[in-house]
Amino acid sequence: MTLSQKQRQLIEEYQFLPDPQERFSYLIELSQADPGLDVSERRPADLVEGCMSQVWVIGEEREGRWFFRSDSDAPMVKALAWLLTSFYSGAESAEIAATEPAFLRELNLLHALTENRRRGALNIVARIKRIATATIHS
DSSP, X not given: OOHHHHHHHHHHHHTTSOSHHHHHHHHXXXXXXXXXXXXXGOOGGGBOTTOSSOEEEEEEEETTEEEEEEEEXXXXXXXXXXXHHHHHTTBOHHHHHHOOOHHHHHTXXXXXXXXXXXXXXXXXXXXXXXXXXXXXXO
């Protein structure tokens, strides 16, 4: 599935909840099932810069596609990181680099965040893109 298709699917899945706060509550609930990262995987090098909460994002390339995992010490940030890493997982470097998570705006999720959390979400996207594109420029 392409990232464009994933975006459409995410919009369809979450637009049934009319209020962005309800969407966040639902995302937090879903992300709680994710085991996150083991303590040994929470390395300073994998911290997302510019986030008020601690959030780690790691990526692994397998057969030309990237798979990401994340964790955070704050439930809402964990939910955002989980959503973004799930969204980009399975895509190739070039597609990751070329795709912005427009579904965040479409579902009014960015608008519902404080400025600091909004910047943090965009920093998570930037980290995912840096991980995935590091091999393109190597």
